[in-house]
Amino acid sequence: MYWHKALSLFLWITPHVLLGVLAVVLCRRRLYREFPVFFAYVLYEIAEFILLFALYSILGVGKQYGYAYCATLLLSIALRFGVIDEVSKSLFRESQFLKVVARRSLQCVGGLLLVMGVLLAVYAPGDNSARWYAGVLVVNRGAAMIQCGLLLALLLFSRFLGLSWPRSAFGIALGLGVLTSVDLAMFALRAAFTSDVAADFLDLLITGTYLVCVSIWIGYLRAPEREPAASLTVIPHDEVDTWNTELQHLLKD
């Protein structure tokens, strides 16, 4: 099982090294001003990794590691909600009308998802005993469902309205969406398949997905925002005439 341990360590360490790269990208492009919560989330994830890795190296996967894992996980969940809020603000910032309508709609969706998350925590499979560790995992699964639903609602709402995403906000939302949806699936399956082999395999999938997500974030945040629409800054006169004719046809027919 040496390869398994090596692969696990690789998939655990690499995303956090890349998160360091991401933090540098955020600083160099001054995106921390636009996404301060996301920047805090990135730094927090790095600090969390250092703490957990140190505990793992010194004490192994024991009780202390379990406590630290759960405490850091809960704060991570809270920060992810902050990131989603930040992304939605960035998406609707250019429209006064949408700021009101969309945020109200999202609040409704959020409330609905919260109810579903609570129901999921109570009735879905898994160890629902009073053990605190199992409880934290159930909370994580419910939170993943709410976050995934919120991000999906944002994407579908923007598509429905023809709303263009700023590239950086879209990248953050996409990465987080992939992370939360895979988290939801894996933690659901983990609750049902309790054998060590299944748990190891699902852990690999979760850490592998995290690597993919960090890569998505770096890819989108490094790419420049779209250029100004050159075709609209200089609308050729004959094209304007075509518009004129088309609109006359439409409105006079």
Next chain:
Amino acid sequence: MEYGVATLTQGLISAWILAAVAFFALGILVYVAIRSRTSRVDLERTVQAFRSLDIEAFRNLVDSAEEAFLRNHLSPKKFREIKRQRAWAALLYAWEAGRAAVALAKIGQAAQRSLDPEIVASGVEVTENAFRLRLQTVRVSLRLLTEVLLPGLSSRSLPPLADQYERAAETLFRLGRFPSGRHGLIPR
């Protein structure tokens, strides 16, 4: 023993359902990501979308005076049949207006990335109107769908979709920098 097996099976089914929902969500995310990379603002298509909508015909289909006239001159059965057809046709118009609004919103947002402040200001206006129009089409479509399903119900006045459409067209027109004549183009 039997109870334990049943609980285990139920747990497995729930877990797989949850996993399927999560992967479905993941599929949608990936699809939207791919589509957003390939979609481009298409002026030509926007013009076509606008042309496809005959605003006067739509007005006629949702006109309450017309409806009252039909109600007075047709048998109840025939009236319901005609009203269902009219509501269905109006629903298709509203659907197309919604699609035109999406295209218009994209044009407006592209204009907002312009370097010319005048075009940026017009872009903002176009976008706001397009969003309003899009949401308006949803309300209208729901109302019309009710009329298709229950034609016997007396219809209340529809949300001002046609007016919203005109406002959107007007701002799109302004984006095209037409200094005069635009009011003449909007039928009253």
